[in-house]
Amino acid sequence: MTSSLPAGLRERKKAKTRLAIREHALRLFEEQGYASTTVEQIAEAAEVSQSTFFRYFPTKEDVILIDDYDPVIVAAIKSQPPQVSHVQALVNGMRSVFDNLTEQEWDAERRRQRIYQSVPELRARALNQMVLAVDMLADALAVRDDRSGEELEYRVIAGALVGVVLAIAPPGGDEYDPRDFGRIEQALGILEEKLSRR
Structure with missing residues (x-):
């Protein structure tokens, strides 16, 4: 299903979501360690679903490596x-x-x-x-x-x-x-x- 948002607004919203996921992931990695942090925890902190997380980052590693x-x-x-x-x-x-x-x-x-x-x-x-x-x-x-x-x-x-x-x-x-x-x-x-x- 295509979003009803204008293209420019849609891209800004995607960029904001990606930034939020990475920011919360960095914070959690720093607070409790990389190995102890799960995708579920990152998604919850960023207030997105796990499927949304994986649309932006194929794996937990990619939050850091991309x-x-x-x-x-x-x-x-x-x-x-x-x-x-x-x-x-x-x-x-x-x-x-x-x-x-x-x-x-x-x-x-x-x-x-x-x-x-x-x-x-x-x-x-x-x-x-x-x-x-x-x-x-x-x-x-x-x-x-x-x-x-x-x-x-x-x-x-x-x-x-x-x-x-x-x-x-x-x-x-x-x-x-x-x-x-x-x-x-x-x-x-x-x-x-x-x-x-x-």
Whole structure:
């Protein structure tokens, strides 16, 4: 059955529901631990049904692992001018998104990252998602050249970029600030310099 709400209002209502589910989930994870928190508890706190929860997040893990900023970053990378290098396009795309987040959005993102870093089963599953990240970035970079992300060139570049993010994350799951663009740019600069050497 199609909602009678106007499209814009319907989308805002969906975004508000998704935000409420994630916010209550984060709070419960922090208060009683990730493993001890159930989908039923999250749904009850957010005042939605469990079926509604699963429409927004396929599993409890996805509340933490799904990154809502990925599609926006991809769009920002694709919009970079063709003369900008792939590495700089990535940095510019990330900066254009992260520089416009509110403090409330940053707080939620830090909390999400903190939980992700501290729960072993989440970190283990996240390794599988890195393949998806390579796909996503390869497609974004290839579009800038009007080519396919399935081409080896773009998959290699995307894989290297994902590797940089892993390399600069502190060992032991310590918290880090994803807004630290100085460190990100330094790491990507090293990558670009080394890859360009013959």
